Amino acid sequence: MSGQGAALYGGRFNSKGVPALYASLSVLTALREANQVGDLQPTTLVCYRAAIAMVFDTNDAAALDAAGLDEAALADPSWRDQMKATGEAKTQRFARDLIGAGYNGLLVRSFAKGAGPGDMNLVLWRWGKGTSSLLELIDDEDRLR
Template sequence: MLYRGPLFRALNPVYAREPLSGRGAELHGGRFNPRGVPALYSSLTVLTALREANQAGSLQPTTLVSYDAEVDGVFDTRDEATLAAEGIDAAALADDTWRDQMKAIGEARTQVFARGLIAKGYRAMLVRSFAPGATKDDLNMVLWQWSDSPPSRLTLIDDENRLSR
């Protein structure tokens, strides 16, 4: 699948000066990337990005950024038949015990799934948000490969270089 359009991230201000690094996800691992694998977790809407970044407790300081994206090779998890062909289902994607699995056995099932997609050449994955208050229409894009050119172009929108100050 080819995705063209805006993407949004609500960053911890610690990472605001490096909005294209994927370093936080690489260091700690995420639902769809094991430790050591960089990933950019983005959302298709601003509200979804804010929900994703502030899932526990009160709203914390957040830096909201947007990107213009053109990413080819996106795996669409909304297609249940395609998911089944990969040996996983929507319930497994939503399983909130992924952190416990990661601690117990090194990688969560969703991380193993993502590693398999990466090995098959997928650059990103479109997946619903599992943040509190999200609906099936709140979508995220998890990118494993990105650059300033196709086939996985991601351009930060910062015309005034505000993040470099």
């Protein structure tokens, strides 16, 4: 829930130092995302209860075009190389601009192997109780203690 893992290394939609929480809208998408290299690895899946305002939807082609991006730019696998070369990938700059504009998150399709257009992820930069981006971990049986 802290987003510190993403902040430590940076991700496709967050620069190093920027906490982010990457979530998937379906279990299968989450498994694909968590296991992008090699064979299926042990994976812990959790569920959240969420009420998130101000989420940029990359399915809105006009809004994406207005931001100077298209799906190919979002899917560009060279984002890590861009980050190493310039300090910030194009998708990370896009995220920084969205954060500055007050967005709490980004709805974007998964680019993991085997994912299709309906496999969606939610990337959050702001979340917590008592905010416009309410996120609560569901663990009714206290299994994660």
